[in-house]
Amino acid sequence: MxxxxxxxxxxxxxxxxxxxxxxxxxxxxxxxxxxxxxxxxxxxxxxxxxxxxxxxxxxxxxxxxxxxxxxxxxxxxxxxxxxxxxxxxxxxxxxxxxxxxxxxxxxxxxxxxxxxxxxxxxxxxxxxxxxxxxxxxxxxxxALPEPEGWAVPLGADLPRATPRGAGPLVVVLDPGHGGIDPGAERDELTEAGLMLTFARELKDLLLRDGGFQVILTREEDVFVPLEARISIARAAGAHVFLSLHADAIAEGEAVGATLYTLSDEASDAASQALAERHDRDDLLSGVDLTEQDDLVATVLMDMARTETGPRIERLTLALEDAIKAAGLRMHRHPRQTAGFSVLKSPDIPSVLVELGFMSSAQDLARLTDPDWRATMALALRDGLKAWAAQDAALSALRR
Ligand SMILES: [Zn+2]
CATH class of the missing domain: 2.60.40.3500 (Immunoglobulin-like)
Known part of the structure; x- marks a missing residue:
């Protein structure tokens, strides 16, 4: 050459x-x-x-x-x-x-x-x-500061208001893991692969409904750092962010769908271990989110979180109601908290959905069943719609 x-x-x-x-x-x-x-x-x-x-x-x-x-x-x-x-x-x-x-x-x-x-x-x-x-x-x-025009910001973005107008609900679906990070693995199946399949199916369903605009954080089997998943949601002006997982948990009982929201305090040791494992897998591939916030950004984020917190709470309740109404198995503690970095957008209601656990044979059978996935997709759609209607009504009251 x-x-x-x-x-x-x-x-x-x-x-x-x-x-x-x-x-x-x-x-x-x-x-x-x-x-x-x-x-x-x-x-x-x-x-x-x-x-x-x-x-x-x-x-x-x-x-x-x-x-x-x-x-x-x-x-x-x-x-x-x-x-x-x-x-x-x-x-x-x-x-x-x-x-x-x-x-x-x-x-x-x-x-x-x-x-x-x-x-x-x-x-x-x-x-x-x-x-x-x-x-x-x-x-x-x-420690050199990030230069002007650096293509991919290394630090946390500042909160940006994403007012919800009359248009479609902008949903960012985040199929967990991908590429060099397969996530949980069982019988030749990977969490990354299963979640991409489910995310595509859910996207199709939401688009057919007409009331949604849907963006996936990854469209194929590629690695996307957690920070980039957040950036994609911000760039899309997401109204809601759903991270989709089906991890394997060795310790304790883990069967059924579980809705995770962000908190410094994990609901139990297994949840904490789960969040830490996701961050650790990401750290070697990207950038540590936790060290990036400067003081100003932290204050702004706290302000945004104060407003977003109750909205996230209503979102998880709406999703839980819809999943139960569809007759789908949920974990014995269906709503839990842990320090998942991918949920750190201060102003975008973000929920991590463990659709099931690949470590459970029952859950694995469900996750690989197209009919079960279709029912779960419908339930999530119904939950999102119920929440969006309630959220719009409440934000009209606040104005
Ligand atoms: Zn996962």
Whole structure:
């Protein structure tokens, strides 16, 4: 491949490549990609079918390199040659519409000492050189503020009012997990796959009803960080956010649908473990949400939550009523709380629905039964409609 240097240079901060007008999705070219330890550092080559805008930076706790690019199809990432002790794990996926992220988990602090995109007739190549760094030096680089125009904000968004007009109810459905994070697994089935199927079915049902606009946080089996799921909901102007799961729980009894809302205090140890597991799976692939809020944002969020809290409460009650009215099995404690990060939008009523638990044979049979799923989808639709009508009436009273 004939190569010439398109962009060169970068020491500590992120680098922006020249903007390109793109006609098609870029693809990773695994055969032209390699990660290898070299001269005490790490050399990273990523072949791409075409050049794309990109940025790179490091983050701490755990040390990791984050490479954001205009959307890239990462199929074949697992096949990239890896001969590095310093790179523990690779994850990639879409972080928000049009942007994808590659996260490289590092064994220790490393800084990017060279970053360039080479382009040629047969595509492009991102070439990075990482060198081991001292803890303090690395921490300083990892703490650099997010630059202007960073494609995917690393921090929490500020609350934005989403007044509910006369138009359709904007519902964001969030099929849990995906891509490199399959979620629970039983008998060749993954939670990620089951939830994508259910989300598509529910979306179709809601669209047929006519009163809904529906956005999915992922349309296929790709990894989407929790933070990006929230960003998608914000960008869509969501009136309501439903995260769909069917986890496996080892401890205690877990059968039947359960509605989770956000709280610092988990309703029990199993709920807390469940929320922590979701955050831990996400942390290595994205950005820790908990450290991002600055003081101003926190105050604004508290204000928004005060107003949203009662709306969420009514939403879960409406969903519970509808699920029970449909004769569907619910958990013995149908409404629970835990610190699920994906529910942290302060102003969008957000509920995490465990449709059932894959660890339960009964629930698994239900989740794989199209008739059961259709009944559950109808119940959620009815619950959303009942809540929306009540919410609109109450907000008219408040005005
Ligand atoms: Zn899950």
């Amino acid at each position: 004939k190569l010439w240097v398109l962009v060169l240079g970068l020491l500590l901060g992120p680098v922006a490549a020249a903007a390109q007008e793109l006609s098609a999705l870029a693809r990773l070219v695994p055969g032209q990609s390699a990660i290898a330890d070299r001269q005490g550092g790490v050399a990273v080559d990523l072949g791409l079918s075409q050049p794309v805008p990109w940025r790179v930076r490091v983050l701490d706790a755990p040390p990791r390199l984050v490479l954001d690019m205009r959307e890239v199809d990462w199929t074949g990432l697992a096949g990239v040659a890896r001969r590095s002790e310093a790179v523990l794990d690779l994850r990639a996926g879409v972080v928000r519409q049009g942007w994808s992220r590659l996260v490289m988990e590092l064994a220790g602090p490393h800084l990017v000492t060279q970053a360039e995109m080479l382009t040629g007739e047969s595509g492009a190549k991102v070439r990075l050189m990482l060198e081991p760094a001292g803890a303090a030096e690395f921490a300083a680089a990892a």
